[in-house]
Amino acid sequence: MLIYIVEDDKNIREIESYALKNTGYEVRAFEQTDDFNRALTERLPELIILDIMLPDADGLDVLTQIRSMPTLQDVPVIMVTAKGTELDKVIGLDRGADDYIAKPFGVMELISRVKALLRRSRPAAGSASIVQVGPVCLDEEKHEVTVEGVVCDLTYKEYELLKLLMSKVGVVITRESIM
Numbered sequence: 001m002l003i004y005i006v007e008d009d010k011n012i013r014e015i016e017s018y019a020l021k022n023t024g025y026e027v028r029a030f031e032q033t034d035d036f037n038r039a040l041t042e043r044l045p046e047l048i049i050l051d052i053m054l055p056d057a058d059g060l061d062v063l064t065q066i067r068s069m070p071t072l073q074d075v076p077v078i079m080v081t082a083k084g085t086e087l088d089k090v091i092g093l094d095r096g097a098d099d100y101i102a103k104p105f106g107v108m109e110l111i112s113r114v115k116a117l118l119r120r121s122r123p124a125a126g127s128a129s130i131v132q133v134g135p136v137c138l139d140e141e142k143h144e145v146t147v148e149g150v151v152c153d154l155t156y157k158e159y160e161l162l163k164l165l166m167s168k169v170g171v172v173i174t175r176e177s178i179m
Helices: 010-022 033-042 059-068 086-094 107-121 156-169
Strands: 002-006 026-030 047-050 077-081 099-102 129-133 136-139 144-147 150-152 171-174
Touching: 002 010, 002 033, 010 026, 010 107, 026 033, 033 156, 047 059, 047 107, 059 077, 059 086, 077 086, 077 107, 086 099, 099 107, 129 156, 136 156
Parallel strands: 002 026, 002 047, 047 077, 077 099
Antiparallel strands: 129 136, 129 171, 136 144, 144 150
16 A cells, blocks of 8 residues: 655654554655655555645645545545644644644554554445446456456556546446345
């Protein structure tokens, strides 16, 4: 599972990265939002850890941008920030954060919150869907696309774009309904 960290403080970024990598996650960390945005065009993460006070952008604006993008709107976001008043937390959660951790934080708590959020955001076993549009079939569990039964090799971005398009017009079949 890939986690993106957007944090300008090098020490905190390294602590978060180290802890998550040692827990078995793949991690990419970014100091600035430009690099983060570029990475989003290459590969989407399963979770984003986002600071509010960044040198090149307001983290809340970045959060709003994330929630407005169809490919990212369901990706869980944890705000990890020095802004820890009740009002700051309410604003972050109301803008779309799934969790909010104030600095300083405990590393074990961060890991537990990441695990809990990923556990809740994953589809239940067997509930991955198959989307069909004419001869094109997209299997979300296998991350596989076939056309008339022939497997198509797609890049990650091509797959995600096709999945988005097909979800708008296709017939969704859950694995439970075909078993």
